[in-house]
Amino acid sequence: MSIPSARGFHSTPVDPTRVLEEIKRLVLERLAGLPGEFYPAIDTALAAITAGGDANHSPQVVYQAQAALWVLRQHHAAHVMRFRQGIARGFDDFRLLHARDSVDVPLGLIDEGQIDFHLAGQALAASLDHRHSASLDMMGARLDILAGALGAEPSMNPLGPTRLAMAFVDTFEDEQIPELLRTLLFEHYAKALGGVLGELYDAANAVLARGGYGLPAAPDAPAVAASAAAVGASSGSPGAPGPVPATGYSTATQGAAGWGLGQGQHGAGPAGFAGAAGQPAYGGHGHAGSGHAASGTGTGTGGAGWGDGRAGAPGGGAEAPTPAELNELRSMLHAWREGRRDEAPAPRAGTSTGGTPGRRELRLDELVNVASLMQAEPADVFARALAGTGTLAGAIRDQLNTGSRRLGLDPEQISFSAEDEDAIDLVGLLFDALFRSQQLQDRARRMYARLVLPYVKVALTDQQLFVSPTHPARRLFDAITEAVAGNAGNTPQERELLDRATSISQRVVAEYTEDLVIFETAHRELDALLQQQRRRIELQEERAAKATNGRERLNHAREQADTVLARRLSAPPLSPAIAEFLRGSWRHHLVQTWLRDGDDRERLVDAVSLGDALVAADRLAAEGRGSELADHLLALEPRIAECLASSGLDQSAAEHALALLVKGLVYPHTPRDLYPPPPRQAQDDDDERSLWLDPRGSARARPAQVEELRALEAGSWLQISDLKGESLAAKIAWVSPLSDRRLLVNRRGLRVLVATVEELAVMAAAGRLEVGCEPTAFEQAMQHVREQLDRAAGSVAR
Known part of the structure; x- marks a missing residue:
């Protein structure tokens, strides 16, 4: 998410696309986890109904609700994606050059089983409109000014209650949801929104005000109305509304399914739902008018949706907080960048920390267009950077500058904003760290090189990539790494994985614009193949444990036999x-x-x-x-x-x-003698141990370290480094009942090391072993990035 500026309001409005994109990031970050976040609470509520013997709900009704909830859980990933797309679609519609007219939206019929679901969504929107009317009135005025700056007609508030209700309803359009579960879904959705909407609307108002889209002073009701009329006139919006009858249960199938197309008729019934408190009827292209938030009735609008004039002062509300982790990461990133700039003799063309004098900052849409232009180009420059012949972030900037020049933009006259610099550096550091933390072959390097610019585009437009573990691009990143890390293609199955990962990376490069669905689709396809790989890894671990057990038993038997033999040979x-x-x-x-x-x-x-x-x-x-x-x-x-x-x-x-x-x-006088014990036989794992265990034993383990490692059970993960400094994630796959040694395997189930707890503790004392390991490749690489930035920030502080 972009961190809002603290420099106050802009005298000259900021690029409206960037302001709108920042608000979009705010909304997606706050609401990204819905609707799955409240499934556990619904499960608890259904269990309570069953335990309490509620007379209003028979066991059969509760069972149907529980079965439907189970289906929703199975489709959780798809629902989260559809919900996010529904919200994002509202922002895309808002910045259209011409507001979509109702006659442009094809109509259809709603399935009767979905009617109640849509009515519940309308009731939810009306309730939230009433509760947040003041913030919505203020935001509506500011969004009208923003729409004018975009050259678009005033449109539906992309984060208003109506749009949020629409997104929720559309999320479940393909599901069969019984009445009890529907009631609970809307009840908990309303609670979830109630906890964040006030703060979210204040934050959005603050972003608009700081961007130069605030009102000049706190207006009274007549002034607000006059301002609204002026905005409507300047945008070319129609004048007074004319009553239009509701269209019943008709639906606009392009994103408006099941919502009445009533265009502002007072007293319209549920089927002709009009936007309360200045929100337009979904799917209708209404006209500027007035409404009363208190009564929950109003005249549908096509733009500002002005209410009864109770608007607060501009710029009200606090800055939208960002996750503490991302704030800290950005701070360290800035310190790291400052340190590198001090070492450089001169700044690179086309780069900036934001606001370089004499240079214009690239707008977000311009930068995304440049990245899209270069996305299909050969990625050799990125492959060389990942091989260690340069910095990847620098290579990314060079390619973006090349693309800017092709589009007629002089790299000497433009610069990247601070947010864009952060996105570029984070992607560069992420991919660099991946190759330091994973065992990747040359073929994988070329594959990741192709993915650099698509991930730069994701980072530019959606920094949820660095926050949400369920982000589609992040999940695909982990799946590809799981497929190729340590994969030398020695078996047909491994070669199939490599080929599939390669084809998927090529498809992402060819098809990704700004729609994250391609990442979700690609992840599902690759994950289906990885399920077989994971089963093979489990079998590989079992074979490694059995082989190690057999070797341990043989060595134990030999040691026992040699001890007995040595005593007989000595006298x-x-x-x-x-x-x-x-x-x-x-x-x-x-x-x-x-x-x-x-x-x-x-x-x-x-x-x-x-x-x-x-x-x-x-x-x-x-x-x-x-x-x-x-x-x-x-x-x-x-x-x-x-x-x-x-x-x-x-x-x-x-x-x-x-x-x-x-x-x-036979012969009594045969010479007799004492014989030495049998020589120690070379162990099968001597070469393995010499790679990981220091024979000099310079480090000394603390007893607490030994006990901590001894307490770890099979299945625990460690991060270990060999004597050359190469790091590896290893799992304790088996504990020997004979020697109490631990078998460590890598992520592909292959044996890495068998060592005693004391030997592992010595590695920990030497700084070459850490308990625990990031569960995914993305998180592991980001941990390396944090450590690198933390060290840089510390050196700058000193």
């Missing part, structure tokens, strides 16, 4: 034959026993006792006690054969190995 001295058998076949037999039977004491004791029996046989041989040795070996023969069989030897090979063992024990 007493052994003949080479016995030592070789113990280090080979018997050790393998121990490992297999541990793997098959775990800690089954009986099996393990039997396997270990075989080694002790062989050591005893070697002692008998050393002492020359041949008869006892023969009896001892005959008793051991079945167990030795079993041991050899576990190594995969067949009967013949086992007999041969047994013969060699006996041959080595």
